[in-house]
Each structure stands twice: as C-alpha cells, then as structure tokens.
Amino acid sequence: MKLTLRIWRQKGPADRGGMVAYDVPDASADMSFLELLDVLNERLTESGEEPVAFDHDCREGICGACSLVIDGVPHGPQKATTTCQLHLRHFRDGQTIDVEPWRAAAFPVVKDLVVDRSGLDRIIEAGGYVTAPTGSAPEAHATPIAKADADAAFEAATCIGCGACVAACPNGSAMLFTAAKATHLGLLPQGRVEQDTRVEAMIHAHDEADFGGCTNTGECTAVCPKGIPLGVIGRFNGDVLGALWRGR
Amino acid sequence: MATLTRAPASAGRRRQGASHRSTVVMKIAMAISGAVLLAYLTAHMLGNLKIFFGESSFDHYAHWLRTIGEPLVPHEGTLWIIRAALTASVVVHMAMAILLTRRARRARPVKYAHRPPVQGSYAARTMRWGGVIIALFVVYHLLDLTVGVANPVGASGKPYTNVTADFEHWYITAIYTVAVVAVGFHLRHGVWSMTRTLGRQRPGTERLIARISTGYAVLMTVGFLSVPFAVTVGIVG
Numbered sequence: 001m002k003l004t005l006r007i008w009r010q011k012g013p014a015d016r017g018g019m020v021a022y023d024v025p026d027a028s029a030d031m032s033f034l035e036l037l038d039v040l041n042e043r044l045t046e047s048g049e050e051p052v053a054f055d056h057d058c059r060e061g062i063c064g065a066c067s068l069v070i071d072g073v074p075h076g077p078q079k080a081t082t083t084c085q086l087h088l089r090h091f092r093d094g095q096t097i098d099v100e101p102w103r104a105a106a107f108p109v110v111k112d113l114v115v116d117r118s119g120l121d122r123i124i125e126a127g128g129y130v131t132a133p134t135g136s137a138p139e140a141h142a143t144p145i146a147k148a149d150a151d152a153a154f155e156a157a158t159c160i161g162c163g164a165c166v167a168a169c170p171n172g173s174a175m176l177f178t179a180a181k182a183t184h185l186g187l188l189p190q191g192r193v194e195q196d197t198r199v200e201a202m203i204h205a206h207d208e209a210d211f212g213g214c215t216n217t218g219e220c221t222a223v224c225p226k227g228i229p230l231g232v233i234g235r236f237n238g239d240v241l242g243a244l245w246r247g248r
Numbered sequence: 249m250a251t252l253t254r255a256p257a258s259a260g261r262r263r264q265g266a267s268h269r270s271t272v273v274m275k276i277a278m279a280i281s282g283a284v285l286l287a288y289l290t291a292h293m294l295g296n297l298k299i300f301f302g303e304s305s306f307d308h309y310a311h312w313l314r315t316i317g318e319p320l321v322p323h324e325g326t327l328w329i330i331r332a333a334l335t336a337s338v339v340v341h342m343a344m345a346i347l348l349t350r351r352a353r354r355a356r357p358v359k360y361a362h363r364p365p366v367q368g369s370y371a372a373r374t375m376r377w378g379g380v381i382i383a384l385f386v387v388y389h390l391l392d393l394t395v396g397v398a399n400p401v402g403a404s405g406k407p408y409t410n411v412t413a414d415f416e417h418w419y420i421t422a423i424y425t426v427a428v429v430a431v432g433f434h435l436r437h438g439v440w441s442m443t444r445t446l447g448r449q450r451p452g453t454e455r456l457i458a459r460i461s462t463g464y465a466v467l468m469t470v471g472f473l474s475v476p477f478a479v480t481v482g483i484v485g
C-alpha cells in the first residue's frame with residue numbers, strides 16, 4: 001500500500017520545526033507504524049538525508065517508549081493500542097497521515113518526534129515508590145488483600161508511563177499518570193501507610209513540572225494504551241483531600 | 249529475579265507543605281464554590297416557578313425572602329448573608345478558573361497541527377467561555393431584576409410586574425434563553441466534574457453520574473426557561 005506521511009521535523013530544541021511530507025509507496029498492511037518509519041528511514045539514510053528520530057524500545061506494547069500523535073490522536077486511531085502495536089491495516093491505501101510529537105511544555109522536543117518525558121520521572125521520584133525495603137514478593141496468604149482492591153491496584157499498575165494522557169489532555173495535565181501510580185501503591189498495604197505524604201509530594205512535583213490542572217474531560221483515558229480508568233483521578237483527589245484533612 | 253527494593257538516596261519524604269496550593273486544591277475550591285452556587289441556583293429556579301401561581305403568590309414570595317429569620321435578624325438580614333456567600337463563591341470560582349486556565353495555556357505552548365476532539369463533550373470544552381457568558385449575564389440580570397435600572401418598568405418591590413414587562417419583548421427572552429442554555433451546559437459538565445474533584449467514587453458509577461448530571465442540567469434549563477416563555481406566549485401576565 002502507498003501512504004503519505006506528513007511528519008514533524010525539528011533539528012533540535014532550538015529549531016522552529018515544521019511538517020514535512022514523505023511518500024512511502026512500499027508499505028504493507030502487516031507492518032506496524034514504527035516499521036513504516038523504519039522503511040522511510042532506510043530510504044532517507046540511503047539517499048543521504050537525516051532519518052526521522054522517534055522513540056521506541058520493546059515494540060511489544062509494554063515499555064512505554066513509543067509515542068507519536070497520529071492524525072491528532074496519541075498512539076493513533078486504534079483503541080488501547082500503543083504505536084508500536086498499531087498496524088497499517090487500520091489505514092486506507094493512499095491515505096495521508098499526520099505525525100506529530102507529544103505537545104506539552106513539560107515535554108520539550110529533543111529532535112523530530114522525540115520529546116523529553118523526564119517530567120514524569122520527577123513525579124515518580126517525588127513519591128511513586130515505597131520508602132522502606134519491603135523485600136521480594138510476599139507469601140500470598142500473609143497479608144490478605146480484598147480482591148477488588150487487588151484488581152484495581154493491578155489495573156492502575158499497568159500504566160507504562162508513555163505520556164499519551166498528557167499529549168491528549170487539552171490542559172496538558174498528567175493527572176491520569178500521576179493518579180494511576182498513586183492508586184496502584186495506595187491500594188496495597190505496603191504503600192498505604194505513606195499515602196498522605198505520597199500524594200502531596202506527587203501533586204507538588206506534577207505542578208512543578210509545568211503540567212496543567214485536570215478538568216475531568218476524559219480525553220486521557222480515551223487514548224491511554226492501557227485503558228487506565230478516569231476513576232483513578234477521583235481517588236487521587238480524594239487522597240489529597242484526606243491528606244489535607246489529616247495534615248492540619 | 250526478585251530483587252530487594254532499595255530506597256533511593258533521598259528516602260523519607262517530608263511533607264511538602266505546598267499541596268494546599270496545588271492544582272487539585274484549586275479544583276477543590278472550584279468545586280465547593282460551584283456547589284454553593286448550585287444550591288442557590290436550584291432554589292432560585294424553584295422559587296421562580298411561583299409565578300405560575302399568580303401575581304400575589306409571586307410577589308409575596310419575594311417579600312418573604314426579605315423577612316426570613318425576623319425578628320432574630322434585621323429586615324433583609326438573611327438575604328444579605330446569602331448575597332455575601334454568593335459573592336464570595338463567585339470570586340473564588342472565577343479566580344480559580346482564571347488561574348487554572350492560565351496554567352493550562354502555559355502547559356501546551358505549541359498547538360497540534362492536526363487535533364480532532366477525541367471524546368471530551370461540548371459542555372466540557374465550553375466551560376471557560378460559557379463561564380464568561382454566564383458572568384456577563386449575571387451582571388445584566390442583577391441590573392434588570394434586582395436593581396431595576398435595566399428593566400423596562402423597574403418597579404421596586406413588584407417583581408411580577410418587572411418580570412412580565414421583560415418578557416413581553418422577544419429580544420429580552422432571547423437574551424435570557426442564550427444565558428440559561430449556557431448555564432445548562434455549564435451545569436452538565438460542572439456537576440460531573442464536581443463529583444470527580446470531591447473525591448472517591450465507586451468504580452463503575454461514572455455512567456450513572458454522567459446521566460444524573462445531564463438530567464439535572466436539563467431540568468434546570470427547562471425550569472428557568474419556562475418563565476420567560478410563559479410570559480412571551482401569554483400564559484402568564
């Protein structure tokens with residue numbers, strides 16, 4: 001199949017950048033979206049042009065490295081799918097596809113489609129862990145955990161930290177990510193004891209990193225490749241309220 | 249392989265002491281001030297329906313509002329307490345809206361070349377401009393029916409006369425319709441957003457809460473619009 005890509009090219013952080021069109025006549029419906037970029041890059045390299053820089057690692061939808069806003073939707077049109085797992089059969093032959101980087105003040109462009117997502121790391125550094133060494137996986141019967149809590153914690157823990165929620169949010173908010181991480185820890189006994197300081201530290205780091213405030217529009221959960229539910233944000237807000245209440 | 253989770257060098261989080269100024273706390277302030285306005289708006293809508301019971305019923309109701317709590321509180325005392333609470337709520341609500349909007353603009357300095365709305369409702373997308381329309385309308389509305397200077401008659405202590413004088417003009421009915429519809433959209437997302445902001449919901453109740461928000465917004469819109477339209481078509485007055 002033949003596709004036309006309009007890709008955001010930007011030499012470096014200081015460059016202004018712009019959309020550049022490329023034809024890829026030799027695409028196949030079985031390729032993933034990243035393989036499409038590989039094919040394009042091979043051709044660009046052979047003809048002595050600079051290949052398109054983009055992030056990727058596992059290519060199996062588990063690491064959170066890949067990104068790309070494809071035709072205006074982070075991770076493309078397929079629901080609950082990372083860009084690396086998005087296949088070209090979901091596009092029409094002859095289609096023109098716009099490819100842009102995540103857009104947020106907290107995610108400055110490094111080059112082309114690569115952005116610096118370390119703002120998310122700073123939120124984790126602030127509180128996305130348990131401060132005491134809790135050892136390896138505990139014996140399952142030692143600490144009973146309600147099934148509903150275990151399920152909800154696991155669901156939240158599937159967040160791969162890709163940042164698509166930020167890219168989709170009209171306010172550039174990272175609340176879905178932040179709330180997913182805090183929920184996953186706060187629902188389990190090892191993490192629950194520090195939940196007050198955790199949520200305070202995490203929302204502080206979130207705001208410091210220049211992410212915006214949440215308006216509960218739900219754009220984030222619609223594009224999240226792991227389908228993290230919007231409910232984690234309500235839980236996080238409740239935890240912040242609780243921390244304020246107990247704190248003073 | 250199982251490894252020992254080691255605490256990072258900066259172990260032992262201290263209270264940041266800054267979360268009382270965080271975006272979440274700003275949203276909590278919006279939600280609480282919004283809830284105060286919501287309670288008032290609901291009572292206001294129900295009070296307006298008194299007009300369908302005739303002139304004396306409506307005017308008597310307006311008079312009663314000024315005498316609540318007498319003689320414990322002075323004449324119009326309760327009314328002024330309500331007005332103070334409403335003013336404080338509007339100030340907090342708008343201040344937070346402005347701060348959060350400025351933050352949101354800063355958080356996305358470069359726009360997407362191609363960006364269709366994925367799922368966000370029309371109501372969610374129009375909260376800010378809708379809010380501005382409501383704020384302007386509130387000023388006009390107070391000048392019209394509280395102060396009276398913008399009313400065709402402006403008779404003091406005769407709300408029935410003033411209301412019917414208003415809506416005999418189609419353009420005044422049109423202004424009120426635009427504003428009330430804007431309020432309706434604002435309430436649709438506002439009520440939903442408030443339940444998210446004020447904490448924990450049981451999972452799976454999202455759809456129910458969204459329906460309740462829509463139902464409430466529709467009832468409020470219809471309730472408020474019933475009065476101007478009843479006057480315009482001649483059922484009242």
Ligand code: HEM
Pocket residue numbers: 214215216275276278279280282283285286289341342345372375376378379380382383431434435437438439441442443445446
């Ligand atoms: C009749 C008066 C009003 C009522 C009853 C009302 C009610 C509410 C409620 C309940 C919320 C939800 C708070 C939350 O997000 O948790 C809200 C949000 C909001 N309101 Fe109002 N409001 C009113 C007037 C205004 C005005 C005059 C503005 C002017 C700027 C405004 C701007 C906003 C904005 C920007 C939001 C945040 C929306 C979001 O979360 O997406 N509102 N309102």
Ligand code: SF4
Pocket residue numbers: 158159160161162163164165166176177180220223224225226227228
């Ligand atoms: S919440 Fe979803 S979209 Fe956001 S970082 Fe985690 S996996 Fe990515």
Ligand code: FES
Pocket residue numbers: 055056057058059060061062063064065066082083084085
């Ligand atoms: S490359 Fe790892 S999730 Fe896409």
